[in-house]
Amino acid sequence: MSVFDNIYRHRMARIAAFAPPVALAQPAVNVERIVDLARHAHERHAAVALFPELCITGYSLDDLHHQNPILDAAEAATRDLIEHSKAWRPLLLVGTAVRVHSQLYNCALVIHRGRLLGIVPKSYLPNYREYYEQRWFAEAPGALVESVRYAGQETEFGARLLFEAEDLPELRVHVEICEDLWAPNPPSLDGALAGATLMTNLSASNVTIGKARERAQLCQVQSFRCLGAYAFAAAGVGESTTDLAWDGQLTVHELGQSLAQSDRFNPDGTELFTDIDLERIEQDRIRFATYRDTAARAAERLRDFRRVRFALDLPLDTPIPTERAIDRFPFVPNDAARLDEDCFEAYNIQVQGLAQRLRSTGIKTAVIGVSGGLDSTQALIVTARAFDRLGLDRANILAVSLPGFATSDKTAGNATALIEGLGVTHKSIDIRPAAERMLEDLDHPYSEGKAQYDRTFENVQAGLRTDYLFRLANHHDGLVVGTGDLSELALGWCTYGVGDQMAHYNVNAAVAKTLIQHLIAWVARREEFGAPVSKTLNAILETEISPELIPSAADEPLQSTESTIGPYSLQDFNLHHAMRFGLGPAKIAFLAERAWSDRTRGDWPSHIAIDKQGEYTLEEIVRWLEVFCRRFFQTSQFKRSAMPNGPKVTSAGALSPRGDWRMPSDSSARVWMDELAALRRELGLPASSSGST
Numbered sequence: 001m002s003v004f005d006n007i008y009r010h011r012m013a014r015i016a017a018f019a020p021p022v023a024l025a026q027p028a029v030n031v032e033r034i035v036d037l038a039r040h041a042h043e044r045h046a047a048v049a050l051f052p053e054l055c056i057t058g059y060s061l062d063d064l065h066h067q068n069p070i071l072d073a074a075e076a077a078t079r080d081l082i083e084h085s086k087a088w089r090p091l092l093l094v095g096t097a098v099r100v101h102s103q104l105y106n107c108a109l110v111i112h113r114g115r116l117l118g119i120v121p122k123s124y125l126p127n128y129r130e131y132y133e134q135r136w137f138a139e140a141p142g143a144l145v146e147s148v149r150y151a152g153q154e155t156e157f158g159a160r161l162l163f164e165a166e167d168l169p170e171l172r173v174h175v176e177i178c179e180d181l182w183a184p185n186p187p188s189l190d191g192a193l194a195g196a197t198l199m200t201n202l203s204a205s206n207v208t209i210g211k212a213r214e215r216a217q218l219c220q221v222q223s224f225r226c227l228g229a230y231a232f233a234a235a236g237v238g239e240s241t242t243d244l245a246w247d248g249q250l251t252v253h254e255l256g257q258s259l260a261q262s263d264r265f266n267p268d269g270t271e272l273f274t275d276i277d278l279e280r281i282e283q284d285r286i287r288f289a290t291y292r293d294t295a296a297r298a299a300e301r302l303r304d305f306r307r308v309r310f311a312l313d314l315p316l317d318t319p320i321p322t323e324r325a326i327d328r329f330p331f332v333p334n335d336a337a338r339l340d341e342d343c344f345e346a347y348n349i350q351v352q353g354l355a356q357r358l359r360s361t362g363i364k365t366a367v368i369g370v371s372g373g374l375d376s377t378q379a380l381i382v383t384a385r386a387f388d389r390l391g392l393d394r395a396n397i398l399a400v401s402l403p404g405f406a407t408s409d410k411t412a413g414n415a416t417a418l419i420e421g422l423g424v425t426h427k428s429i430d431i432r433p434a435a436e437r438m439l440e441d442l443d444h445p446y447s448e449g450k451a452q453y454d455r456t457f458e459n460v461q462a463g464l465r466t467d468y469l470f471r472l473a474n475h476h477d478g479l480v481v482g483t484g485d486l487s488e489l490a491l492g493w494c495t496y497g498v499g500d501q502m503a504h505y506n507v508n509a510a511v512a513k514t515l516i517q518h519l520i521a522w523v524a525r526r527e528e529f530g531a532p533v534s535k536t537l538n539a540i541l542e543t544e545i546s547p548e549l550i551p552s553a554a555d556e557p558l559q560s561t562e563s564t565i566g567p568y569s570l571q572d573f574n575l576h577h578a579m580r581f582g583l584g585p586a587k588i589a590f591l592a593e594r595a596w597s598d599r600t601r602g603d604w605p606s607h608i609a610i611d612k613q614g615e616y617t618l619e620e621i622v623r624w625l626e627v628f629c630r631r632f633f634q635t636s637q638f639k640r641s642a643m644p645n646g647p648k649v650t651s652a653g654a655l656s657p658r659g660d661w662r663m664p665s666d667s668s669a670r671v672w673m674d675e676l677a678a679l680r681r682e683l684g685l686p687a688s689s690s691g692s693t
């Protein structure tokens with residue numbers, strides 16, 4: 001393991017959250033436990049350690065909060081905690097009651113390396129149903145001072161504070177307390193607009209049926225709405241059960257996604273560690289202009305935020321692999337129910353897109369080249385359903401077999417079975433005579449019997465197929481349905497212009513190859529077109545992905561797409577992280593290594609059989625990233641720039657130049673390749689030899 005494997009080098013930060021058993025009215029005992037846990041967080045390289053609301057005194061003390069001996073003991077114990085904290089890295093967020101100018105506040109102490117950086121009072125005090133906080137505490141907005149002396153230190157006081165790590169500038173922490181999140185306009189919203197990337201909540205939220213789900217929903221929405229991370233720690237065992245119960249729920253969400261959830265009702269207390277990705281948060285905020293505009297409109301109000309700086313002294317020379325689960329397939333959810341839902345939506349988006357185009361143009365015939373491969377299969381079953389929806393006869397779908405020099409019996413057989421099973425019209429045109437004629441006209445060595453299977457040899461076939469399809473469309477007043485998918489567009493893996501890059505309407509343009517496989521499987525599982533078609537679809541899924549442009553001898557393997565441009569599983573991973581979050585190759589390699597280096601680690605989408613679960617070495621990951629970066633950032637944009645219409649399918653983005661993705665067609669991949677070359681050196685890998693693939 002090298003120091004490359006270090007979350008802080010990749011602008012991630014480890015968050016620890018704890019719900020220790022509380023000893024009611026015994027601050028010294030509580031601080032002893034907090035000290036142990038803070039040390040534990042330090043040893044596990046956390047940047048932030050979060051504890052529940054009023055955890056030094058106990059939340060459920062009720063009127064005992066007005067007892068000076070308790071408040072004195074809490075302050076004395078805090079001095080101890082601050083003293084101990086000199087030895088630790090994490091920013092500590094700990095709840096206690098603090099007297100300020102003849103008032104008592106329910107507060108979060110923000111402690112770092114022997115300094116009390118600030119005290120954040122609660123803004124909204126619940127005073128309804130089971131809550132009586134206004135009986136004991138004052139609200140933050142009523143405070144008249146901005147600094148206080150507490151536990152021997154002069155410190156900032158107020159709800160509008162941000163804590164910023166000097167040596168991890170993307171880490172800016174906002175603090176709020178329990179009910180604050182239940183307010184229609186939680187203080188963390190302003191905190192986020194003022195720049196906080198991590199919102200934290202110290203909570204003592206009693207549990208009732210369904211409450212855990214509600215809290216998680218609030219946290220999830222807040223992380224989504226604020227475009228940030230939201231960490232939540234609720235009090236657990238030890239709080240008074242006079243009238244209430246406590247579960248110690250801990251959660252961390254990021255950009256609307258749950259990163260980690262603790263167990264609950266644990267008699268020994270609970271803990272949670274996970275890593276938030278600050279780079280993703282910063283990127284999302286840069287991209288989402290409405291966030292920027294909202295902050296701009298609130299600028300006047302936000303200027304009163306005070307910023308307190310601290311230095312984490314990051315452990316950059318220690319390997320710290322991420323503890324976060326990284327999905328192998330960004331376009332394919334692991335959860336079977338979610339995958340079904342995604343497939344339902346993707347399929348219907350495709351069907352609706354084509355149906356609308358047929359409706360608005362009045363075109364009643366579709367022409368589609370059907371190879372027996374994945375993409376044209378998906379396009380054909382989408383087209384068939386679109387015709388059904390429009391009440392058009394499927395016989396008006398012209399499914400064309402266009403065998404060339406390398407078309408295999410297997411794919412051709414599957415194509416025929418699919419076409420017949422769907423009841424669409426089958427036409428077959430052997431493109432070889434025309435291809436031979438064209439190669440001869442071009443003086444290509446193939447026409448003299450030489451086995452020169454180069455780009456021209458390949459594109460002559462792809463071009464003729466497209467030529468035939470467009471002219472057939474003219475002949476039958478039809479529309480050519482495109483088949484090329486998002487992954488191919490990303491890599492420029494199509495023949496430009498007079499080739500499969502062009503169509504009248506492309507239903508697959510925004511669907512990644514890794515999702516297309518599942519879409520076909522989903523249609524097969526649901527028997528959308530009956531059992532015999534499902535059988536054919538399953539046979540197609542078993543076939544190796546190949547362009548079938550170069551002939552191979554009987555004993556040779558088929559021309560394999562993935563051995564040339566890389567496994568789609570890795571290339572779709574690379575595409576998602578580069579396109580959606582603008583991550584650089586070193587970061588993508590770091591995440592890919594976590595996701596892909598060990599087939600036994602973490603979850604897989606439920607429909608991927610064990611024997612299909614692969615893994616990649618870091619060297620393979622880097623090698624295919626090089627291919628991705630060169631193709632995506634340098635050589636392929638001109639193909640995307642001129643791509644046909646087709647519907648956007650995933651929120652991760654599409655590559656339409658009219659929508660999500662605009663870049664020059666004459667750009668350079670230099671900075672990406674330089675970063676990869678530096679990464680190779682750092683990892684001790686030999687210099688790249690992948691040429692110009």
Ligand SMILES: Nc1ncnc2c1ncn2[C@@H]1O[C@H](COP(=O)(O)OP(=O)(O)OC[C@H]2O[C@@H]([n+]3cccc(C(=O)O)c3)[C@H](O)[C@@H]2O)[C@@H](O)[C@H]1O
Pocket residue numbers: 455458459462488492493494495496497499500546547549561635638665666
């Ligand atoms: N930035 C730019 N702006 C304008 N034009 C640019 C350009 N860069 C290259 N070009 C021109 O474009 C040409 C290259 O583009 P192009 O003619 O498409 O050719 P090219 O990209 O070299 O070849 C197509 C590749 O896609 C593969 N393919 C084709 C068809 C189907 C599938 C499949 O599996 O689905 C795969 C095929 O095996 C081959 O490797 C260059 O020769 C150059 O003339």
Ligand SMILES: Nc1ncnc2c1ncn2[C@@H]1O[C@H](COP(=O)(O)OP(=O)(O)OP(=O)(O)O)[C@@H](O)[C@H]1O
Pocket residue numbers: 368369370371372373374375376377400401402403404407465483484488500545546547548
């Ligand atoms: N033998 C063929 N008969 C009919 N159409 C073909 C044939 N080969 C290729 N095509 C058309 O060209 C498109 C691109 O072909 P190719 O097989 O190279 O790519 P692919 O991405 O593997 O697509 P598919 O999975 O549909 O085969 C296909 O989707 C199909 O529309």
Ligand SMILES: NC(=O)CC[C@H](N)C(=O)O
Pocket residue numbers: 053126131177178179180182203204205206
């Ligand atoms: N401590 C609190 O602020 C508790 C109130 C919170 N709304 C809850 O439902 O648990």
